[in-house]
Amino acid sequence: MSRRLVALAAVLVMTLLSALALQALVVPVVWVPRTLVCVGAAGLVATLLRSRTPSAGLPSLGGLVAGLVASSAVYFPDQALLRVLPTPSTISAAADLIPEAFAQMRSSYPPLTQGDGVAFLVTMGVLVAFVLAEMLAIGAWAPAWSGLPMLTLWAVPILLGSPVSVGVLTAAAAAYVVVIAIQARDDARYRRRPGQPAVRATILVTASVLVGASVLAPLLLRVPVPIRVHPFYELVGSSTTRLDLGLGLRDDLVRNTPTDLFSYTGAEPAVVGPLHAYTVAEFTGSDWVRGDTGDAVAAEGQVLWPSSLEGVDLGTPIDIDVDVTNLGQDRLLLPGEPRSLEVPAEVAYLAASDEAVARIGGEVSYAISLLPRTLDGAALTQLQPATDVDPVLLQVPETGYQADIADLAREIVADAGAETPYAQLLALQNYLRDPSRFTYSTSIAAPETPDAVWDFLNDRHGYCVQFATTMIVMARTLGLPARLAVGFLPGEAGAEGTVVVDAHDAHAWPQVLFEGVGWVRFEPTPGVQAGPPPEYAPETTAPATEQTTAAPSTALPTAASSAAPTSTTADTGGSTEGESADRSGWLVALLALLGLVWVASALGRRFARLQGTDLRERWEHVLRYLERLGIEVSPSRTPRAIAADAAEHLTPQTAAALAHLVEAVETASYRPSETSRASDAEIEAWVEEVVDGVRATLRERSDDRVGV
């Protein structure tokens, strides 16, 4: 009993620590107290039930019910009967709360600091994980498996790229080890394969999971993935922190450990905006390549900007001190607005690509005087794209799919009713940022066509380079000159106004050249880490874009997301791509099914063992111990004869337990129809008593030997 309590406490601690992994996403104050109440109620009821029934799953079920009742009392007291018991209106209140929570998660950036809905979701997740872990670790005597539900809790911050406290991780792992240590058993007892009951249990588990999944899947699919994933990443090798310009769209993004690269003071990150080191204009269809960098001019004492600043409204200068601690390249980091530099070295400015080159080492400090342009939607709407530009800025790679991409771009723009260049760019940006269409992912699917952009439009998974490149190519098909800027996100403000940027802030974004104002940044990469789009290019304010997003958001996301690209694929004979996608989908489903059956059969075997079908195996287990005592346990000896021999070596209590066990074995083997059988709990208790007794005797013997 006491061991069970310790095990339960360990499972509880493990679950709560694992839940704390979410603390960077949702502030603990929001959910911890209420979750504690619900999980505590579940644990209490499960433990009480466990002392009453030997069943493995029933107490956990009871615990789940208790946890749900507690959550109804904590989250919906107004709907609950006597402010505790759930009523039908509790369920409808919960059903209302969940979409609210998803909406909140989509509309805000972590960590979330408030919200009943989000807290309710977290509580439910933690409750289910706890009940599963409790059932596996305590009910099923399968403590190692209890790591699985914990993994689902850890998967959330891992998938979202949110930082996790090493202390919490270590403590949770320690609790997990404690659970295993307490609940692990001598597995030798279960060497033989159990028969029918295992198969039955396997089928039962598999069937219930399948039924549950088929019921839940349609519900879940209606709910879009709550948070657009945008992990921290870098575009650079591990040894140096150079930004490498071999920007291949086919490569997976390799993320290294975050290293602080530079910091700056004097302005808020939102004001500074992303800082670029390079810009590139030439795209081959799968890679960005550096072209001619143009002529360099001296940079001292001038406002550095690639185009004329006549007639451009400039704000008041903002002085920024940049402190580069670790940057293995010769390009200085520049904000995307007109600026002048003060650098303790010779600096050359490359106007064509808007880059500043300094002959400096890894460490340098320099000052930037920023002159932000006043850009707003109203003004930009009036502007036309720059004419008479370098043709490379309008070049669309001839991959055979450029017409398809152009068609899609025109369709997007037409759907949005966008007429001005600015509205067209907004439509493209919104199209790419739509979470029901595109998913941020650092791993890139294998090429299907020579055109990486077309592949991305079909696969709909990629990171900032794919998003930015796609917007650039589409803009170029519409006659808008655009290029790619490569650099870093502005970082986050730390203590004392110092903003530290690390390698994971590396980023790439499109720039479009407008007549008069020059290069303007857009932000097609969705998600939390890319930050909000520029103020002049907001996500949802443009009335035209609402038309595009309105249609898909009412339908199923899967259907909506496949609509646009496949409608254009149909007339280009792209059916093979669809087929192969179907095939890989089936393969994944098959593998998932096999994995499910495997897990279910493992659990089923474990449950079957617990259902006492293996009295014989328990007896064999006892025999192995008796053998160590020096008792002859050859197959020709009857249980009774063995027990009679062993009784001489054991305490009366142990001998009595052994006698009971022998009677149970005899009844099971030689009186199969006997109805009055010993219960599993009794048998288990006798087995433990005998094993412990034999161990004690063996210990005494070895002590005696040492004593002599």
Place this chain on the structure above:
Amino acid sequence: MTQGTPTSTGSATLAQLLQESLSRALRGRKDVVRTTAAVFLARGHLLLEDVPGVGKTTLARALAASVEGTVGRVQFTPDLLPSDLTGVTIYRQESGSFQFHPGPLFATIVIADEINRASPKTQSALLECMQEHQVTVDGTSHPLPEPFMVIATQNPIEMEGTYPLPEAQRDRFMAQVSIGYPPADSELELLAAGGWAPAQTTPVLSQAEALELMAHVDLVFVSDAVRRYVLGLVRATREHDAVELGASPRAGLQLVALARSTAVLSGRDFVLPDDVQEVLVPVLAHRLALTRSARSGGTAPAEVLAEILRSTPVPR
């Protein structure tokens, strides 16, 4: 764990009483007493191989007294005739009819003392009665009383002028045991008491109860596993190198029957391999004919059986 029906519990108690009653009469030989009681309950017959004066008659008388039965005692001699056992039909002049005079066989317990001294003809007559539970004289069948049990004795020392029972005849005895000399303390007690005291034995169950108990023994459960174990043991005697003639199928039947009554004596309503092991030597030892070389090597049937027990796995 073997709580059976109330009836079986009662049967177990009665069987225990019988066993205790016999133990009081023949002190110090619990195993012999147990086998005797078990053979009686299994409706078998017992062969005692003993020197004179160890309490054979006492045991038989105690058994008879315990079940309110009668004792018939026949001292077998070479000139004993079958009719001396069965009884004769005599013409009654007064009534003008033949009247049957029952012989000593008409008793609950029949002691056939030194059975190997009678002629084979008389022996086979006795064995036939044991099998049939009836006596046929002058074409008329006379059923023997129920319960009916023959306890035959053989003197293993004085073999001259005897007619040892052939194997086929021995097969009809369910079990053979030796009482042997009593342990020292029991013998001292015996000396102090001035003799065995069968007269003190009071009935512990009526004949009707005894028959009921026998009927209950037939209901004792024998699992397939145990039956297979019996079969394995019996067949092993036929394949053993030292055995010329192994156990017959009847031996297997009697092994199961005796194991059943032993289970009842242990208060169980189902047979364990332990029961089979317990009765294996009494049931099979006298039926095995060992090879000449085994006999000259001094091997006893009991040793062969112990070896077979060691090599036959118990069903689990």
